[in-house]
Each structure stands twice: as C-alpha cells, then as structure tokens.
Amino acid sequence: MIPERTFEVITAGFGHVGSASNNKVPTHTDSLGASMKPDKDEVTFFVRESLSQQVLANLEENGRATVFTGVASHEAYQFKGHFLEARELTEDELQASSKNRTYFIEVMSEMGLPRPAVERLFGVAPDIGITIKIEEIFVQTPGPDAGSKLPF
Amino acid sequence: MNSTKEDNVENNEQESLLDRKIREVELIKEVSTQVNKTLDINLIANTMLALMDEHFGFKHSMILILDDSKEHLNVLATYGYDKDGVGAKVKVGVGVIGMVAKRKKLMRMANMRMQMSYMQAVKKEVVKSNSEKIKETVTLPGLENVESQVAIPMQLDDELVGVFSVESKELNVFDKEDELIITILANQTASALQHANLYKLEQERLAELNTAHTELADLNLNLEKKVEERTAELVELSKKLAKYFSPQVYDSIFSGKLDVTIKTQRKQLTIFFSDLQGFTELTERLEPEVLTELLTNYLTEMSKIATKWGGTIDKFIGDAMLVFFGDPSSNGSKEDAKNCVAMADEMLEKLNEIRKDWLDRGVSKTLNARMGVHSAVCTVGNFGSQDRLDYTVIGNGVNLASRLESNSEANKILISEDTYLLVNEEFECKERDTISVKGFSYPVKTYEIIGKRSSIVAVNQPLHEEMPGFSFNYNPSELSDSDRAIKLMSDVLKRLEKQKKFNKS
Amino acid sequence: MIQEEHLPAMQGMFPSTFSTCSNEGEPNTTVISQVWYVDEEHVALSFQFFSKTRKNIAENPFGYVSITNPTTMDMYGLEIEFVRSETDGDLFDDMDMKLQAIASMSGMEDVFELKAADIYKVHKIMNIPI
Numbered sequence A: 001m002i003p004e005r006t007f008e009v010i011t012a013g014f015g016h017v018g019s020a021s022n023n024k025v026p027t028h029t030d031s032l033g034a035s036m037k038p039d040k041d042e043v044t045f046f047v048r049e050s051l052s053q054q055v056l057a058n059l060e061e062n063g064r065a066t067v068f069t070g071v072a073s074h075e076a077y078q079f080k081g082h083f084l085e086a087r088e089l090t091e092d093e094l095q096a097s098s099k100n101r102t103y104f105i106e107v108m109s110e111m112g113l114p115r116p117a118v119e120r121l122f123g124v125a126p127d128i129g130i131t132i133k134i135e136e137i138f139v140q141t142p143g144p145d146a147g148s149k150l151p152f
Numbered sequence B: 001m002n003s004t005k006e007d008n009v010e011n012n013e014q015e016s017l018l019d020r021k022i023r024e025v026e027l028i029k030e031v032s033t034q035v036n037k038t039l040d041i042n043l044i045a046n047t048m049l050a051l052m053d054e055h056f057g058f059k060h061s062m063i064l065i066l067d068d069s070k071e072h073l074n075v076l077a078t079y080g081y082d083k084d085g086v087g088a089k090v091k092v093g094v095g096v097i098g099m100v101a102k103r104k105k106l107m108r109m110a111n112m113r114m115q116m117s118y119m120q121a122v123k124k125e126v127v128k129s130n131s132e133k134i135k136e137t138v139t140l141p142g143l144e145n146v147e148s149q150v151a152i153p154m155q156l157d158d159e160l161v162g163v164f165s166v167e168s169k170e171l172n173v174f175d176k177e178d179e180l181i182i183t184i185l186a187n188q189t190a191s192a193l194q195h196a197n198l199y200k201l202e203q204e205r206l207a208e209l210n211t212a213h214t215e216l217a218d219l220n221l222n223l224e225k226k227v228e229e230r231t232a233e234l235v236e237l238s239k240k241l242a243k244y245f246s247p248q249v250y251d252s253i254f255s256g257k258l259d260v261t262i263k264t265q266r267k268q269l270t271i272f273f274s275d276l277q278g279f280t281e282l283t284e285r286l287e288p289e290v291l292t293e294l295l296t297n298y299l300t301e302m303s304k305i306a307t308k309w310g311g312t313i314d315k316f317i318g319d320a321m322l323v324f325f326g327d328p329s330s331n332g333s334k335e336d337a338k339n340c341v342a343m344a345d346e347m348l349e350k351l352n353e354i355r356k357d358w359l360d361r362g363v364s365k366t367l368n369a370r371m372g373v374h375s376a377v378c379t380v381g382n383f384g385s386q387d388r389l390d391y392t393v394i395g396n397g398v399n400l401a402s403r404l405e406s407n408s409e410a411n412k413i414l415i416s417e418d419t420y421l422l423v424n425e426e427f428e429c430k431e432r433d434t435i436s437v438k439g440f441s442y443p444v445k446t447y448e449i450i451g452k453r454s455s456i457v458a459v460n461q462p463l464h465e466e467m468p469g470f471s472f473n474y475n476p477s478e479l480s481d482s483d484r485a486i487k488l489m490s491d492v493l494k495r496l497e498k499q500k501k502f503n504k505s
Numbered sequence C: 001m002i003q004e005e006h007l008p009a010m011q012g013m014f015p016s017t018f019s020t021c022s023n024e025g026e027p028n029t030t031v032i033s034q035v036w037y038v039d040e041e042h043v044a045l046s047f048q049f050f051s052k053t054r055k056n057i058a059e060n061p062f063g064y065v066s067i068t069n070p071t072t073m074d075m076y077g078l079e080i081e082f083v084r085s086e087t088d089g090d091l092f093d094d095m096d097m098k099l100q101a102i103a104s105m106s107g108m109e110d111v112f113e114l115k116a117a118d119i120y121k122v123h124k125i126m127n128i129p130i
Helices: A006-011 A055-062 A091-111 A115-123 B003-037 B041-056 B093-103 B112-130 B175-241 B247-255 B278-284 B288-308 B333-360 B397-408 B415-423 B454-458 B482-504 C004-010 C052-059 C090-105
Strands: A014-020 A026-031 A033-038 A042-047 A064-070 A074-086 A129-139 B060-066 B073-080 B090-092 B108-110 B146-158 B157-166 B266-277 B312-317 B320-325 B370-385 B389-394 B412-418 B427-435 B445-454 B461-469 B471-472 C016-022 C028-030 C036-039 C042-046 C062-069 C075-086 C114-127
Touching: A006 A033, A006 A064, A006 A074, A006 A091, A014 A042, A014 A055, A014 C016, A014 C042, A026 A042, A026 A055, A026 C016, A026 C028, A026 C062, A033 A091, A042 A091, A055 A064, A055 A074, A055 A129, A064 C028, A074 C028, A091 A115, A129 C004, B003 B041, B003 B175, B041 B060, B041 B073, B041 C036, B060 B093, B073 B093, B073 B157, B090 B093, B093 B108, B093 B146, B093 B157, B093 C016, B093 C090, B108 C090, B112 C090, B146 B175, B157 B175, B157 B471, B175 B247, B266 B278, B266 B397, B278 B288, B288 B312, B288 B320, B288 B333, B312 B389, B312 B461, B320 B333, B333 B370, B333 B412, B333 B427, B370 B397, B397 B412, B397 B427, B397 B445, B412 B415, B415 B427, B415 B445, B461 C004, C004 C036, C004 C062, C004 C075, C016 C052, C028 C052, C036 C090, C042 C075, C042 C090, C090 C114
Parallel strands: B370 B412
Antiparallel strands: A014 A026, A014 A064, A014 C028, A033 A042, A042 A129, A064 A074, A074 A129, B060 B073, B060 B157, B073 B090, B108 B146, B146 B157, B266 B320, B266 B370, B312 B320, B370 B389, B412 B445, B427 B445, B461 B471, C016 C028, C016 C062, C036 C042, C042 C114, C062 C075, C075 C114
C-alpha cells in the first residue's frame, strides 16, 4: 500500500523515470503526470515515447526502474521498483496530464521563465504510461531526512 | 562572388554589434568624465548611479564602501530603491555583496528566488532536528524579491575599497556584457572616490594644521602671561621675605653669592650689641599699641643707620640689637671697625631726637642705650637644622661684645682693646676698668668712646669775631700762653654774666 | 563537444536531472540545481552531502545528466564519466561563493558546506527533441 502522503506528489508532480542498461549506463526521461493503484503498489508514469526510447529499452532488458518525482515546494520522493508494462494512456489519464501541464506552465511563467518556451516544454502531451511495481520509497525532500526510506 | 542573404544578415549583425561596442565605450568615457569633474564623494557616487540608469538602463544600483574595521561595508549611495538605505551595513561574508567583498571576485546571480526557496525548504527540515546549526537571518539592503544581481568588487592596487551592486526583479537579466560594463564603471568609481578621499584628507590635514598653529600661538601667549603673573607673585613674596633678612644677607642670597646651606666660615668681624635700659619696665606700663609703635620707630631708625654704615643686622631681640661688620662683605678690618663705631655714635645722636619725641608723646621714662663693640675672628654663616636656617655669628668674641654692652654706661659705647687698636686713630677713647669674661683667660681692657677726633681737629682753627663793644681774636699758632688766655676768658665770662643779672633787675 | 549554445543551460537557471547506477545495476535518479561548465570536454557537479548518487558514482563512474536552456527550454542530455574531485581552485571557489552567498542570507551557512567540485568528462552531448 503506497503511503497516502506521497499521493499528492505522484499525481501532481513533475517526474523523471530512470533506468540503466545491462552495461550499467544510466539514463532517464521526463514524466508529466502519473496515475496509481495504491493498494497494488502500482504507479503508471506518463511519458513521451519519442523521448523515452533508451529508457524503454533498458526496462525491457532488466526491468530495474527508479522515478524521482517532486512538486514546487520541493517535497519529493524516489520510487524504486520493477517494470511491469508500457501501455497506452486512458482518457482520464490524458486529461489529468493536461491539467498538470497547464498548472506547470502557469507556475513556471509566474517564476519568470519565458512563457512561449515553457509552453513548448510542457505543451506536448505524453503518449504512453510506464507502469512500475513499487518496492521501495525514499524521501528526497531536501534536508537531513533526504535519503531515508519510507516504510510501507 | 555572390553575396548571399545570409552573409548580409551576418554582416548586419556584426555591424550592429560593433556599433553597440563603440557606443558603450563612448558612454563609459562620458560617464567617467562626468564623475571625475567633482571631488565630492557623495556627488561622485550618486552621479555614477544615475548615469548608469540613463545610459545603460540599470534601474536599481548601490555603492558600498568597506569600513576601517574591514568587517563591514557601509552603503554610500543608492539609486532606484524605496528607502534611501544610506549608512546601512552589510557584514563581509553575508549575502551576495558580502561574499563578493570577502572573496574579491565578481558574482552574477540569475535566479535568486528559486535558490532562496530551495534554501527555505531545507531550512524548514533542518529546524526540526538541527536547529542549533542555523544562524540568524539578516536583513540586507537591496530589492525585495530580487532575481538577478551583479556585484563587483571595487579595488585599488589590490586593496578592496568597496562593492558595486546592480539588481533586478527580472529573471536572468544580466549577461557577460553587463558584467564588463559594470566592472569598468565600478573601477572608475573606485578611482574617483579615492581622489576625492585623498582630497578630503588633505583638507582635513590642512584644517588640523591651522588649528594646531592657532592653539600653539594661544599657548605661547598664555605662557608669557603666566610667566609674568608668576614672576610678579614671586617678587611680592621675596619682598615680604626680605624683611626677615639683613639686606646684605638677602642680597647675597638673591645674587647667588650666598648659598642656602649650612655653611659657615671663620672671619675677622666687628660685633655690636645694644639695648635700652629700662625698656622692660615700659612694657609693663604702656598699652601694647603704643609700645609697638615706639619700638618699631626706634628699631626702624636704628636699622637705617646700621644699613647706612654697611652693618649686617643679625637680629632684634625685643629692644636689643646685634649687628656685625665684615660679612657677607668686608672693607678690611680697620674700616669695618671704624664704620661700626661711627654707626654706634650716630645711633646715640638719633636716640636723643627720639627721646624728645617720646617725651612729647607722654612717655616720661627716659630711655638710655647701652652699647658694646668688639673685634675678633668669629664663626659666621648659616646655622640651624636642614629646614630652618639662621644667618648668624657665634664665638667667644660675640660673648665679649655682649658683656661690653652690659658693662657700658648709659648712652655710652664701651669697646674692647682689639677694637680700640683699630679705631683709635679716628675716635678719641678713654680707658675704663678691665672686666673678666668667661672664655677669656685674662681680664679684658675696656675703653669708652669719647667722640670723633675730627671734631677735635677744628679746635686748631683760628677764630675771629667782632661786634659793637666786643671783639674777639684767637690764633692758636701765635698763642704761647694758653693758660693766661683761659684765665682771661673765664674772667670775661664772669663779668658778662654779672652784667646780664644786673641788667635784668 | 560543449558548444556556445549549451552554455545558457549551465547556469543553474532550471534544475537538472542526474541519473547514476550502482554496481548491482540499480539506477538512481535525482534533481540537482546546477551543472557547471568547466571546458569543452568537462562539466562539474557540486558535492555537498553524501548520497546514494555519490555512492553510485564511486562504484560506477558513468552518469547521465539533462540540462535545460531557460530561455528556449531546449533540453540536452549528456553522457558523463567521473574524473576527479577538486577541493580548491577557481571552480571550487566559484561554487562555494554562490552557495555561501545564498545560504548566508537565511542563516544557513553552517548547514551548507561545499565538500568538493566533482569533475566529469563529457562523452556525448545530444539534443532532446522536445
């Protein structure tokens, strides 16, 4: 059961899905939203297929996955687990992602980053979901607790 | 050769870049000229900041100067801030400006808010467990919610003078170009400020010198005045003291001839003692004021005479006097002795006058003086304790003089043989009884002064007098029978007196 | 390798993502504030706290870092390999100055301490065609 305190970050956060080849060369891709089945310890991260080729290949190869997700307040977690599947996104998921991305655009623009550029970065919708079975969760919120394991 | 559209575009870009560069250099020149026109520190700083907005669009800027402690920077001038901020302090090592000062390296910040918010997030966590590691948050002068900043160290000869800071609320608004411009202008400012500072120091130094001169002149004036005052005081004091010394001793002290130490020497002196017979009785009978007046009058007159003849008045003891001749200065033992006797003689004459005065004032008691003079080698000089000196004379000779005085008849001067041998030439003397004196193994011969011989010399002068019924002619050199002349004079005198009586009845 | 166009992405304007891998093949992904430009072939990351990331690098020097140009939002991916740690020099000073300037404003100068500037060789730099 994924702890409730991480829900906000999972669903509203800006994440990065990391993997490594069998030669231990790491890589990652950005995720713009996620859906979850907390009682099944499953989280599906929304990514763009064209930018995730290497990640997908690695996941197929050894299934080891890690995802760093955080929100503007700097609350963040790292989810470690193994790759279940890559699938198409549902309507709901696409809508959720769209909502997220709109929010990011606003926040980034507020911060002063040039809106057109921000829209370019977050404007394109993700097209696939990478589902991970979560095995470990680490707190990544900056501070002395960073790196500590979250029991679940 | 074909020039393509792309080439043209690139050329235009190059040109505009060059134009920009030229313009920047011109502006920098213009700014520095303006700033160097003045030697006023504040004007320099404020002019620079205003020009930086006018020519380069830097809307919020400030200049800070390192203070003497080298631990803080003070805001000298600001431009584009709500609050003046002048005088605000920044600690070296704190914040962007503080770190630039500490490391003497420029810093360009592009997104401070994001970095600050990350810092705050961590702080929130740290506070929960490790709060002792957290120091106080400081309020620094500058923009609230600043995003971009360029801070430049102002240096002169590797010494940090201060920091030049430009801020903006916009994200990532300064580039390398801006860094360069601000660096150039910052160094110009440092240079101009130093000139102004040196000028200021020079002015201050001049002012200090002027003040010092004035103070010195005042001091000199005061010193002279003080010296005058002090000298006047001392003169007054010494005048008062003079009354306690014989004039000769006093002069000797002041001339430096007489050293003020316990020092004595043996010298040939003539000693004089005198007192008033019957004076003590008077002290019982008279009012103190009258007595004092009489005594003062007497002693004053006697002192004048003593001083006139060059005697050193040793002391007064009531009506008694001790005077000596031969010290501090001497005219030779003969002259000293003659002067002493002459003095005594004149004193007796004066006493006659004083006696008449006192009679007129109701003092019926006749006052008679007794005087004694002796010449001998005595010990004279400063006697006494370390702190209290008395200039006086001691010895057997002094004792003899005193005994002579007490043996003298009223209004007479009794002298010793030693004195007689010295004064006999000038004064007629009559031998008197010998007296025995303690300290003398043999009885001492004494003589009484009759009078100055010069009064007797007049006797040898011829005398001639003529009037109706009487004429007189006396020529000592022709007269042989002086006895017959004396008898004749005596008979004539008797007949004149008888006739006078007969005429009256 | 590193070009003029990449430089704006190395100012810490936008956070970067850094992935490493342990000797056992376990990947780790984290977000860092800045990738520093050293020269055409090298970048540097600041080492402040001991972390899983650093442990991985010690075991396996290969890493992957993505950087973003804050003006255009262009993204680049760099394949990097750890070379050495520097505890002094200009780069270390610059990193430290920046860290201290911000930290001291919140009274956090004793919490944040720059332990080293880690130098990485850049093997490959590629566009991420967003």
